[in-house]
Amino acid sequence: xEEDQDLQGxxxxxxxxxxxxxxxxxxxxxxxxxxxxxASDPVYGGAWADPPGRLEPASAPVAPAxxxxxxxxxxxxxxxxxxxxxxxxxxxxxxxxxxGVEKELAQAVxxxxxxxxxxxxxxxxxxxxxxxxxxxxQLCYVLNIxxxxxxxxxxxxxxxxxxxxxxxRPDPRPTDLDVVIGLRGPLAPPSxxxxxxxxxxxxxxxxxxxxxxxIGAIExxxxxxxxxxxxxxxxxxxxxLNLGDNAGDTDEHRAVNYLAVRYQGIYHKTVEAFAxxxxxxxxxxxxxxxxxxRRILDVVLSxxxxxxxxxxxxxxxxxxxxxxxxxxxxxxxxxxx
Numbered sequence: 552x553e554e555d556q557d558l559q560g561x562x563x564x565x566x567x568x569x570x571x572x573x574x575x576x577x578x579x580x581x582x583x584x585x586x587x588x589x590a591s592d593p594v595y596g597g598a599w600a601d602p603p604g605r606l607e608p609a610s611a612p613v614a615p616a617x618x619x620x621x622x623x624x625x626x627x628x629x630x631x632x633x634x635x636x637x638x639x640x641x642x643x644x645x646x647x648x649x650x651g652v653e654k655e656l657a658q659a660v661x662x663x664x665x666x667x668x669x670x671x672x673x674x675x676x677x678x679x680x681x682x683x684x685x686x687x688x689q690l691c692y693v694l695n696i697x698x699x700x701x702x703x704x705x706x707x708x709x710x711x712x713x714x715x716x717x718x719x720r721p722d723p724r725p726t727d728l729d730v731v732i733g734l735r736g737p738l739a740p741p742s743x744x745x746x747x748x749x750x751x752x753x754x755x756x757x758x759x760x761x762x763x764x765x766i767g768a769i770e771x772x773x774x775x776x777x778x779x780x781x782x783x784x785x786x787x788x789x790x791x792l793n794l795g796d797n798a799g800d801t802d803e804h805r806a807v808n809y810l811a812v813r814y815q816g817i818y819h820k821t822v823e824a825f826a827x828x829x830x831x832x833x834x835x836x837x838x839x840x841x842x843x844x845r846r847i848l849d850v851v852l853s854x855x856x857x858x859x860x861x862x863x864x865x866x867x868x869x870x871x872x873x874x875x876x877x878x879x880x881x882x883x884x885x886x887x888x
Contacts, residue, residue, distance in 0.1 A: 635735045636874050637752050638808045639799025640792055641696035643704065643718035643729045643759075645674070648744050652689045659683050675721040687716050691744035694731055694752070701798055702752040703739050704731060714757040728765070730758040730812055732874065735800050755874065758812070762788060769815045775822050783822040787811075790834060802871040803836035806848050809876040810867060816882040817852060820865055824854040832862060845872040851885050 647653040656677060663680075665673045678687040692704040692715045706712055718729050733754030741748055766784045771777060791797075791811040797804045810817050821831055833853035841847050849866045856862075866885035869876050 635800045636802075636805060636871075637702070637731060637733050637735045637754075637798075637800050638805035638876065639694060639696060639702065639731045639752070640728055640797075640808050640811065641694045641701065641731070642723070642727055643715065643731075644693050644695055645719050646691040646693055646744055646747060648689065648691045652686070655689075656686050659686060669721075671719075671723070672721040675716075675719055678716050678719070684712070687712050691747065692718070693744075693747070693749070694729065696798055697793065700747065700749060702731070702735070703744055703747070703749045704757075705736075705751055705753050706757075707733070707753050707755055711754070711757065714759070718757065718759045720759075724761070726762045728760055728762055728812075730756075730808070731799070732756040734874070765812065766818075769818050772819060772822065775826060779825070780822050783825045784818045787818060787821045787831065790831065794834065802846055802848060805876055806836055806850050806869045806871050807834065809869065810850055814867065814878060817850075817867065820852065820882055821854075824863075827856075828858065829854040829856045829863070837866075839868060841868075845870055847871075847879060849885065 647656070656674070659677050659680075660673055663677060665676060668676060677683050678690065688709075693700050694702040694704055704715060706715065720727060731752060731754050733752050733756070736751040736753055738748055739751050743751075762785065766781055766788070769780075769784060771780045788811055791807050794804065794807065797808070799805055799808050824831065831852065832855040833851075835851040835853070837849045837851060839847040839849050847868060848871055849868050851864050851866045853862050853864050864885040864887070865882050867878060867882045868880035870879050
């Protein structure tokens with residue numbers, strides 16, 4: 552596999568369409584329940600379905616095209632706050648937005664056979680039923696990053712509620728990972744999710760997989776034993792996921808998160824460095840001098856020899872101008888200016 556290719560086929564597709572790092576269009580998912588109300592997407596201007604009374608919290612003012620009006624009181628459109636791209640990695644959980652929704656789900660539980668199931672398994676069993684998809688659309692879905700509730704999630708395509716349902720795993724594990732790609736919108740008001748006030752992310756893609764599956768999908772160099780390769784890869788992935796305040800909403804964090812799940816070259820180099828008695832001493836993201844009309848970043852990995860204390864640096868160049876980052880230059884030696 553070429554170093555600059557995306558990881559292909561790391562995880563068998565789940566029944567509802569959630570997959571590993573390679574996107575798969577969900578199929579066979581029923582449309583929103585009848586009576587659903589279409590509202591304008593505050594970011595893209597499209598439409599997404601929601602039950603009545605649940606639209607206002609996710610709406611945001613749209614700056615006029617002329618840049619001469621709106622909430623800014625005559626400020627130029629560029630001065631208005633623009634939604635940020637998000638490429639975040641965490642774990643998805645659910646919340647009840649109100650007591651009424653919680654009681655309605657309890658009634659649905661009473662109509663099913665749930666003997667022997669845990670509470671989490673019971674909720675997943677209920678919202679997975681086609682006749683209960685109206686409940687799945689009513690729940691709040693929260694992305695938890697490094698132990699903190701960070702975003703409320705809304706799909707741009709109503710069919711992608713099935714991906715959220717699948718992400719609410721019946722048997723969650725610490726190694727579970729969810730990758731959310733979309734746009735960060737406004738803060739949700741307290742009435743939106745039972746007092747939980749977080750930014751709303753309108754996502755276009757959602758991957759759900761296990762970190763062990765991700766590492767297993769990476770092509771292992773023949774000269775590296777499997778156990779050493781897995782240990783080194785897990786360490787690199789952990790370092791990236793635990794970068795300070797990595798909420799995936801800055802270009803720098805989007806870049807490293809993209810590399811963590813889509814670019815195997817950094818794993819090969821890290822395993823090679825460990826085999827050569829070097830330690831991963833730093834992960835940095837620097838502005839490229841080639842940035843002009845586009846946002847170009849260099850992700851620099853530093854490896855320091857454990858005995859000689861000599862540091863070697865390697866960098867991947869990415870374009871993070873748009874919602875979906877991509878590699879501009881493959882991993883290569885990097886020299887300080």
